[in-house]
Amino acid sequence: MYLRQLQLIQFRNYDELLLSLSEGINCFTGANGAGKTNILDAVHFLAFTKGFRSSQDQQAVQKGADFFFNGGKLIRKTTKDGKEIEKSVQCNYQKGKGKKVMVDLQPLKRMSDHIGYIPMVSILPSDTDLINGPSAGRRQFMDMLISQYDQVYLRNLIQYNRVIDQRNALLRQFASQGGVDQDQLDLWNMQMVPLGIAIQKERARFTELFMPVFEDYFKKIVSEQEKPGIRYNPNIHDFTEEAWHKALKDKEARDLINQYTGLGIQRDDLVFQIDDRSVRNFGSQGQQKTFVISLKLAQYALLQNQKKLPPILLLDDIFDKLDKYRLAKIAGILDEDMEGQIFITDTSLERMKLVFAETLKKVKFFEVQEGRINEVVTQ
Numbered sequence: 001m002y003l004r005q006l007q008l009i010q011f012r013n014y015d016e017l018l019l020s021l022s023e024g025i026n027c028f029t030g031a032n033g034a035g036k037t038n039i040l041d042a043v044h045f046l047a048f049t050k051g052f053r054s055s056q057d058q059q060a061v062q063k064g065a066d067f068f069f070n071g072g073k074l075i076r077k078t079t080k081d082g083k084e085i086e087k088s089v090q091c092n093y094q095k096g097k098g099k100k101v102m103v104d105l106q107p108l109k110r111m112s113d114h115i116g117y118i119p120m121v122s123i124l125p126s127d128t129d130l131i132n133g134p135s136a137g138r139r140q141f142m143d144m145l146i147s148q149y150d151q152v153y154l155r156n157l158i159q160y161n162r163v164i165d166q167r168n169a170l171l172r173q174f175a176s177q178g179g180v181d182q183d184q185l186d187l188w189n190m191q192m193v194p195l196g197i198a199i200q201k202e203r204a205r206f207t208e209l210f211m212p213v214f215e216d217y218f219k220k221i222v223s224e225q226e227k228p229g230i231r232y233n234p235n236i237h238d239f240t241e242e243a244w245h246k247a248l249k250d251k252e253a254r255d256l257i258n259q260y261t262g263l264g265i266q267r268d269d270l271v272f273q274i275d276d277r278s279v280r281n282f283g284s285q286g287q288q289k290t291f292v293i294s295l296k297l298a299q300y301a302l303l304q305n306q307k308k309l310p311p312i313l314l315l316d317d318i319f320d321k322l323d324k325y326r327l328a329k330i331a332g333i334l335d336e337d338m339e340g341q342i343f344i345t346d347t348s349l350e351r352m353k354l355v356f357a358e359t360l361k362k363v364k365f366f367e368v369q370e371g372r373i374n375e376v377v378t379q
Contacts, residue, residue: 001119001340005018006071006072013038014035017371023362027356039345042070046090057093070092116148119311122315125316128292131283135270160199194241207232210298213302221290222290229273233269234268293330312341312343313343
């Protein structure tokens with residue numbers, strides 16, 4: 001599966017753009033601020049119905065415009081005879097009317113139905129926040145991956161968040177009225193608990209599947225000498241209804257005072273380690289960067305295994321400040337292990353030519369200048 005064509009109208013700094021893409025590697029080079037990352041953001045919209053730069057759709061609309069058009073020609077190869085099937089995918093937005101996702105010009109009723117249709121993994125400079133940032137980013141890392149191959153998990157997650165919103169609204173209502181309706185609170189607890197347990201079990205299963213794949217990529221990039229570790233740290237450690245109800249009852253008074261739910265899967269975390277030491281507290285910048293890249297490459301491999309389909313891979317400015325050894329290792333992995341289409345941004349065209357000089361994949365190079373893109377012809 002790959003994008004053969006990308007068309008943008010009034011999307012970020014692109015007034016109008018039509019690109020023919022390689023099914024292998026697409027390298028976009030140019031100065032910072034030229035619009036390289038905007039291309040990756042547009043591709044991300046087509047897979048996740050939102051950009052990775054901002055959750056506010058209106059921020060992707062070109063200045064002075066009131067809509068953006070973002071469309072792609074998606075090619076899917078059948079497994080039996082290799083025949084190519086073309087699908088049209090669009091994710092468009094108009095101020096005042098909102099966003100619409102369409103496949104073959106047919107609008108989707110629910111955005112969540114589209115998640116996983118185009119499996120995708122992105123590696124971004126901000127991904128170091130997975131290590132140094134709050135636990136919400138690490139939960140999102142798990143959720144975005146699992147949701148792409150498990151629709152039941154995604155539905156449970158959506159429903160759980162709705163229940164939490166309703167429970168929190170009830171807690172605020174109790175505070176304003178100066179009284180508690182225990183029956184109503186117990187009703188939301190009864191809805192919350194089975195959903196939370198189902199999500200916890202799938203997160204624990206994910207960690208077991210993910211860890212050996214991650215360790216393999218970490219050792220390929222770094223060395224066999226260091227031992228990485230990932231541990232799932234659930235907020236409620238016993239995955240039983242009895243344990244959940246007891247924890248909620250024990251913290252009920254605190255929830256009533258704080259007016260929000262302090263327990264549940266919204267407090268889960270992942271613990272990252274190298275040689276049993278916290279990567280956050282003891283890892284160097286180089287260790288942290290390669291740890292994150294290993295996380296994302298393992299995310300790609302696990303998603304491909306679960307979907308039986310190579311994902312699209314987005315890499316935004318990750319080669320800068322990597323030494324030659326690690327640069328060569330990552331380039332080799334992209335060439336040998338990543339079977340799907342790849343989008344890469346970098347400030348140096350010459351560096352990209354050197355990195356992919358011996359690749360067996362089809363490569364297209366593009367130069368980006370102030371919202372204009374030109375394909376670079378190489379010999």
